[in-house]
Amino acid sequence: MNKKLTRGIVSGLIMLTSMSVAFGAGTKFEIKATMDSGVTIKYKDEVQKLVDVNGVTKDPIMYNGTTYVPVRSIGDIVGLDVDWDKETRTVLLDEKITVSLENDSLEDIMSAVYSGVKSDLPMVANTPVTDENVKYFLGIESLNGAEALASEAMIGSIPHSVVLLRAPEGSDIEALKKEIKEKVDPRKWICVGVERDEVIVDNIDNVVIMIIQNRIANEIHESFLNLNNENQ
Numbered sequence: 001m002n003k004k005l006t007r008g009i010v011s012g013l014i015m016l017t018s019m020s021v022a023f024g025a026g027t028k029f030e031i032k033a034t035m036d037s038g039v040t041i042k043y044k045d046e047v048q049k050l051v052d053v054n055g056v057t058k059d060p061i062m063y064n065g066t067t068y069v070p071v072r073s074i075g076d077i078v079g080l081d082v083d084w085d086k087e088t089r090t091v092l093l094d095e096k097i098t099v100s101l102e103n104d105s106l107e108d109i110m111s112a113v114y115s116g117v118k119s120d121l122p123m124v125a126n127t128p129v130t131d132e133n134v135k136y137f138l139g140i141e142s143l144n145g146a147e148a149l150a151s152e153a154m155i156g157s158i159p160h161s162v163v164l165l166r167a168p169e170g171s172d173i174e175a176l177k178k179e180i181k182e183k184v185d186p187r188k189w190i191c192v193g194v195e196r197d198e199v200i201v202d203n204i205d206n207v208v209i210m211i212i213q214n215r216i217a218n219e220i221h222e223s224f225l226n227l228n229n230e231n232q
Contacts, residue, residue: 033063041069041077048077083118101207101227106149106164109207109227113162114151116223119216122153122160129163137163138210139183146171159192161212162220169206177201177208186212204228 039060041048050058050073060069071091075082083092099112107126114121129137129148137150145168153160167173181201187193192214200211200221209224211217 031063033061033068035059036062036067039067039069041074043077050074051076099227101204106147106166109164110149110151110162112227113164113209113220113224116226117216117219119219121216122155122158124151124160124162125154126151129165136188137161137184138165138180139185140176140179144168144171156189157192159186159189159194159212159214161210163210165208165210167206167208171206173203173206173208177203180208180210184210184212 037059041050050060050069052058052070052073058070058073060067072082084090085092099108101109110126127133127137127150129143129150131142134140134143134148138148146165148163148165151162167176181196181199184199186196186199194212194214198217200209200217202209202221202224204225204227209221211220213220
C-alpha cells in the first residue's frame with residue numbers, strides 16, 4: 001500500500017545525500033536503508049515527483065520504520081529555497097521569492113536578484129533612472145521609453161552598480177546591450193572600478209541587467225538568470 005506524505009509532515013523532513021546520515025553535532029554512522037519508489041508524495045492534493053537539480057528522479061528512503069525524502073526536492077515543491085553550508089554542515093531553508101519579469105516592479109525584481117546572492121553584499125540604495133541621469137548609470141543618452149532602476153553601494157569606495165532596464169516591446173535589445181557595454185563608465189568611482197570587459201550586460205526577454213562589481217558580479221548575474229527558470 002502506498003504511503004502518503006501530507007503538507008503537515010514537511011517540517012520533519014531531513015536530507016539523505018548518501019548512505020551516511022548525520023544526527024546532532026558530529027554524530028555519523030553507516031546505515032542500511034531501502035529505496036522505495038512506491039511512496040506517493042502529495043501537496044495540495046496533487047501528486048508530486050521528487051527530482052534533483054538536474055531533473056533526475058529521487059526515490060524516498062525507508063529506514064527503521066521511517067520514510068526519509070530529499071529536502072531539496074520538497075523545498076522545490078512547497079516553494080522554499082534550500083542551500084547547504086559545508087562549513088557548518090547546515091541545511092538552510094528560506095522563503096523562495098518569485099517575480100514576474102513582465103508585470104512586477106523593478107524594485108521587486110532587484111530584490112529577487114539580491115535574494116539569490118549568497119555572498120555578502122554592500123549596503124545599497126535604489127535610484128530611479130530618468131533621462132536626466134541615465135548617462136551616469138548606463139552611458140546612454142536617453143531611455144527611449146524604457147523604465148530603469150539603479151542599485152549602487154552607499155559607500156563610494158565600493159564599485160557596485162546593478163541596473164535593471166525594462167525596454168518597450170519591439171526594442172532592439174541586442175543593439176541596446178551593445179551600446180551600454182561600450183558606453184557605460186566602469187570606473188566612475190574615485191580610484192576604484194573594473195575593466196570594461198568585466199562589465200556584464202545581459203537580458204531575459206525585454207529586461208536588461210547591467211552589472212559592475214569587482215567581487216561578485218558573476219554571482220549576481222547567475223541569480224538574475226535564475227529568474228528565467230522561475231518564470232517558465
